[in-house]
Amino acid sequence: MLKSMTGFGSATVEANGLTVTAEVKTLNSKFLDIFCRIPKSYSDKEIELRNLITHQLERGKVELSLNLVRTGDIRPAVMINRSLVAAYMQDLRETANGMLLTVPDAELLKLALQQPNAYLTEAPDPEAGASDWEVILGAVKEAIRRCDAFRQQEGATLDSKFKEYIQAIADRLRAVEEQDVRRIPAVRERMQAAVVELVGNEEFDRNRFEQELIYYMEKFDISEEKVRLRTHLDYFIEVLTNEDANGKKLNFIAQEIGREINTIGSKANDAPIQKLVVQMKDELEKIKEQTMNVI
Incomplete structure (x- = not known):
C-alpha cells in the first residue's frame, strides 16, 4: 500500500473545561524531520509527542501545532498576598505621614505590590495536569490518524x-x-x-x-x-x-x-x-x- 508524504490532519477535543486543537502537516523529505509548536508549559512532553509521530508517520517533514483554550472556571496561577500587601500599605502610609507627606492610596498600592512576597504562587494540581494531558494527547492522536488517512488517499x-x-x-x-x-x-x-x-x-x-x-x-x-x-x-x-x-x-x-x-x-x-x-x-x-x- 502506497502512502504519500504529503498530508494534513486536524482534531479538536473538549473536556474538563479545556479545548485542545491539534494540527499535523507533512511534506516530502528524505528523512523524518519533526517540528513541534506547543505551549511552553508542556515543553517537557515534546519527546513523548515526537515518539508518537515517529511511530505513526515514519518519514517526511512533520509540523505539529497545539492550541489550548480554557473554557471552564479559571483560577490564576499567581495570586496577591492580600494580608501582607495591606501591612505594607499601612507601613508606607505611616511612614509618609511621619514625613508630613500625602501619598494617594493608588501610589501606596503600587509600591506595596513591588515588595517581597507580595505574590503567592499556587502549586499546580498533579491530577488536573494529568487530566489535561490526556485531553491533549487524544487530540494529537486523532490529528495524526487523520493525517495518515489523508496520506493513504494520496497514495x-x-x-x-x-x-x-x-x-x-x-x-x-x-x-x-x-x-x-x-x-x-x-x-x-x-x-x-x-x-x-x-x-x-x-x-x-x-x-x-x-x-x-x-x-x-x-x-x-x-x-x-x-x-x-x-x-x-x-x-x-x-x-x-x-x-x-x-x-x-x-x-x-x-x-x-x-x-x-x-x-x-x-x-x-x-x-x-x-x-x-x-x-x-x-x-x-x-x-x-x-x-x-x-x-
Whole structure:
C-alpha cells in the first residue's frame, strides 16, 4: 500500500473545561524531520509527542501545532498576598505621614505590590495536569490518524498514476519490439553492402572482418535490453501491490528502467525507435518525480 508524504490532519477535543486543537502537516523529505509548536508549559512532553509521530508517520517533514483554550472556571496561577500587601500599605502610609507627606492610596498600592512576597504562587494540581494531558494527547492522536488517512488517499492516487505511466512505457516497448522486426533487415542490408565492399578490397583481412562482424552484431542487438526492461516494468507493478511498498525501492527500480531505456536508445541506431525511447523517458521522469513523494 502506497502512502504519500504529503498530508494534513486536524482534531479538536473538549473536556474538563479545556479545548485542545491539534494540527499535523507533512511534506516530502528524505528523512523524518519533526517540528513541534506547543505551549511552553508542556515543553517537557515534546519527546513523548515526537515518539508518537515517529511511530505513526515514519518519514517526511512533520509540523505539529497545539492550541489550548480554557473554557471552564479559571483560577490564576499567581495570586496577591492580600494580608501582607495591606501591612505594607499601612507601613508606607505611616511612614509618609511621619514625613508630613500625602501619598494617594493608588501610589501606596503600587509600591506595596513591588515588595517581597507580595505574590503567592499556587502549586499546580498533579491530577488536573494529568487530566489535561490526556485531553491533549487524544487530540494529537486523532490529528495524526487523520493525517495518515489523508496520506493513504494520496497514495491511492499515486498508485493509479504509477500504473498509468508504467503502462505507457510498456505500450511503447511493444512498439519498439514491432519496429525492431523491421529494423533488423535494414541493418542486415547495410552490413551485406559493407561486406561486398570489403571482400572486393585486395587488403581484405578475414580475421579482422569476423571481429568487426561480431562487434556490430552485439552493438545493434537489443534483445536482452527489451527482456530486462519488460521484467523491470513487471517488478515495479509487483512492488506497488506489496504491503511494504516504499518510495526508495520504487525509485531504485525506476533507475534500472531508465538504464535499459537508455541502452536501447544508444544501440538501436533507428529513428522510429529513438522517438519511442524519448517518449519512454518522458513517462519515466514522471515516475521518478512522484516516487520522491512516497514514504
